[in-house]
Amino acid sequence: xxxxxKSRATAxxxxxxxxxxxxxxxxxxxxxxQGIITPEQLPAALDALKRAADESRTAQRAQPExxxxxxxxxxxxxxxxxxxxxVPLIEQLERSLRAGEPVTWDSQGQ
Numbered sequence: 732x733x734x735x736x737k738s739r740a741t742a743x744x745x746x747x748x749x750x751x752x753x754x755x756x757x758x759x760x761x762x763x764x765q766g767i768i769t770p771e772q773l774p775a776a777l778d779a780l781k782r783a784a785d786e787s788r789t790a791q792r793a794q795p796e797x798x799x800x801x802x803x804x805x806x807x808x809x810x811x812x813x814x815x816x817x818v819p820l821i822e823q824l825e826r827s828l829r830a831g832e833p834v835t836w837d838s839q840g841q
Contacts, residue, residue: 734838740830741823748838750816755836757783767835773828780817780824787813 732748746754752762758776760766768776791812827834 732838734836736820736823736834736836738823738827738830738832738834740827740832744819744823746816746820751836751838753813754780754817754820764838765836767833768824768827769833770828770831773824773834777821777824777828780821784814784817784821787817 734746734748734751736744736746736751755762755766758768758779760768760776791814824834
């Protein structure tokens with residue numbers, strides 16, 4: 732399933748359903764086929780996502796570095812962190828907040 736986040740202030744943000752579900756939960760929003768983050772809810776949603784992204788980055792940095800680069804998996808098979816997944820949505824929420832526009836989402840392919 733694909734979830735599309737939309738705002739009049741930005742281009743659409745597309746995400747796989749599981750990733751969108753995780754980010755919506757972090758923002759305190761239930762995962763439904765359609766939903767909205769109102770302009771009034773945007774500051775709290777942004778704070779929650781930024782906090783989770785910071786925690787993800789901190790946890791990633793705390794992992795021990797491997798000295799032998801040959802043992803590391805190639806970049807294409809390395810997992811994408813929560814912080815990396817959240818960046819496009821954080822940017823969309825920030826721009827929408829500045830413009831006073833809500834962010835809506837719609838899921839396709841359920």
